[in-house]
């Protein structure tokens with residue numbers, strides 16, 4: 017039997033998990049039947065809460081509730097400084113990795129994303145009734161190495177073996193391919209909450225070959241919202257003389273109000289924006305039409321078109337050569353986006369599969385391929401950005417060009433410049449610009465253990481290999497002596513292996529505390545159920561049992577009630593068991609079958625509703 | 628070659644017939660051998676793509692997820708090698724440049740000297756470019772002139788390429804019979820390549836100055 021590998025779409029706004037149910041990919045819902053997990057985490061007094069529960073805290077706990085964390089993955093403080101004013105939570109100024117400040121704690125984006133992944137893992141486990149350890153996780157095609165690595169780290173921190181990082185638009189294409197078996201040249205336009213991707217694929221006899229990809233990892237529905245947020249802030253200032261930009265709760269109200277109005281305008285021509293600010297003593301009200309919204313969005317939508325043209329050019333194709341255009345991502349429901357895409361490609365785009373789900377479905381298909389469950393389909397993806405090293409004069413010298421099919425590798429030779437030098441270092445970059453400083457710094461590598469020789473004599477051969485995840489691996493050897501040089505990596509915006517290890521260790525410890533907190537809540541709920549049922553049973557069945565038995569039950573009941581609000585889980589469990597024992601006979605003799613059932617099956621095995 | 632696992636005889640870059648384990652490519656092979664093709668300069672796109680697909684079906688890491696670490700490493704290396712080979716050979720320019728490198732006659736890097744036949748013309752053009760950049764003289768007129776230059780040089784580049792590609796079948800034929808003559812032919816191709824590289828650099832300068840939408844490859 018094929019292994020169970022789940023597919024996860026870790027989105028900016030929403031995350032989903034899917035698996036292969038026989039021949040069909042299926043999204044896994046939570047207990048309430050919801051498929052979309054809002055990518056929101058709130059850090060309350062107890063264990064962190066993820067999803068809908070956290071979303072409800074966006075306003076009340078604005079500074080402890082983190083959303084759109086994907087925009088911070090693999091980034092440095094400097095990268096995000098500009099947009100921080102839109103976020104109510106604090107980000108600590110630091111050199112490398114972004115750190116989010118929650119009370120006394122500082123958390124990196126992979127740690128926060130790991131909480132989302134952990135929640136999805138739970139969903140899968142509850143739904144499938146078995147442990148889930150392996151996953152395929154999707155990322156925007158245009159994610160660079162650091163962002164991919166950060167996603168992989170998040171998976172590891174969530175206790176998942178990340179079998180593959182797969183690109184979102186290609187995953188979507190796989191889902192379509194499985195269902196329709198259509199061949200030809202396909203463009204996938206994916207505009208989600210935070211990122212934009214365009215990928216052009218050639219599908220032939222089960223092989224999904226990506227010809228070119230392009231995009232912008234910082235452009236999506238979130239940015240659409242910001243146009244509207246800025247407009248509202250401006251008008252509030254004009255009309256009410258209030259500056260709400262520094263008030264995190266008000267900012268959150270505005271953002272949510274703006275998004276809701278924007279979404280309504282996808283279906284309606286007009287809508288009314290109503291945002292109450294009780295703290296400030298006024299309500300902002302305004303009508304807005306689709307045309308006005310479109311004027312605000314036009315510039316951003318235009319920004320998606322240039323990457324489309326570049327991708328076409330890189331694929332060596334004209335728009336007219338495409339057989340199909342697929343739309344993916346919630347923001348492609350925006351009518352203006354559809355119109356512009358249609359104009360650019362000269363054809364009506366498809367969106368038959370639910371644009372929210374299709375990426376997760378594709379991830380499940382890729383997961384099934386890796387598990388050995390599908391053999392006729394094969395995805396050949398590309399690396400989205402050119403990889404190079406910094407050379408003399410601060411110029412980037414390209415080693416692997418963008419849109420090269422992965423896995424791929426290239427070799428480069430280095431030597432020493434000083435007699436007896438045993439360490440050589442080099443700087444690896446990603447990007448399309450001439451100068452190193454204009455590209456993305458990935459890491460600095462140090463080759464150690466070079467046998468001492470006169471300057472220029474050692475011949476160090478470095479192999480750069482980009483694996484099927486689009487992640488770089490570097491190895492080196494000294495050709496004259498044949499020794500392997502050890503390679504030390506200093507990621508520019510990522511976690512070192514040691515850091516991930518340490519976080520894993522900590523998260524085990526936290527996890528233990530978290531599990532205890534969860535169990536305590538569950539057991540309290542269970543106690544409440546049993547207490548209620550016992551009281552009712554005593555009322556109805558007192559005549560059926562002797563007074564001694566009734567006293568015993570009452571005593572056990574009070575004993576349980578006394579510890580109901582305590583923190584001692586073991587004691588609570590023990591008293592609960594005692595009461596259960598005490599009521600066994602009562603349950604037998606009770607006439608009311610409903611009550612009997614309640615007393616008999618009082619063990620609540622499932623987690624209670626989350627706050 | 629001996630299988631690394633069971634030590635029976637096994638073909639390089641394929642499964643061992645005895646134990647089924649994937650074998651690495653032979654050291655010192657070239658892009659053609661890795662794609663299972665004879666070393667020829669004329670190659671059909673369809674044929675190449677078919678090899679590319681077939682070999683990815685054989686080597687791709689997707690199919691080795693549940694195998695040993697050693698086999699996974701071989702699959703990764705083999706499929707990377709196939710992808711690099713395909714990328715190089717499907718482009719007729721990269722293909723001949725690669726061949727020149729293999730034969731120990733690599734194209735010199737850098738810009739080099741303008742080819743003699745174009746010397747005069749190019750000197751004049753550089754002057755016009757300079758003038759245009761410094762906004763001297765009649766801008767509109769210069770721009771028209773430069774656009775005409777661009778069209779002219781573009782046509783020349785196409786012509787150089789077609790001469791170059793015309794030599795491919797001849798080399799394929801000679802390489803098998805007459806080593807010396809085929810080397811001479813390679814020298815000829817290298818000269819054409821140098822001219823082409825030079826034209827391309829200037830065309831790119833022109834593209835940049837004129838802001839032309841189409842890009843010179």
Ligand SMILES: Nc1ncnc2c1ncn2[C@@H]1O[C@H](COP(=O)(O)OP(=O)(O)OP(=O)(O)O)[C@@H](O)[C@H]1O
Pocket residue numbers: 026027028029030031086184207208209210211212236237238275278279280282344345346347348349350371372
């Ligand atoms: N009907 C609609 N009209 C316009 N926008 C919509 C509509 N429905 C959802 N959206 C927008 O889609 C975005 C979320 O889309 P989606 O769930 O595909 O993103 P994501 O997968 O979380 O993000 P990403 O893929 O960028 O990481 C939000 O910005 C949301 O406002």
Ligand SMILES: [Mg+2]
Pocket residue numbers: 025027028184208209345375
């Ligand atoms: Mg998405």
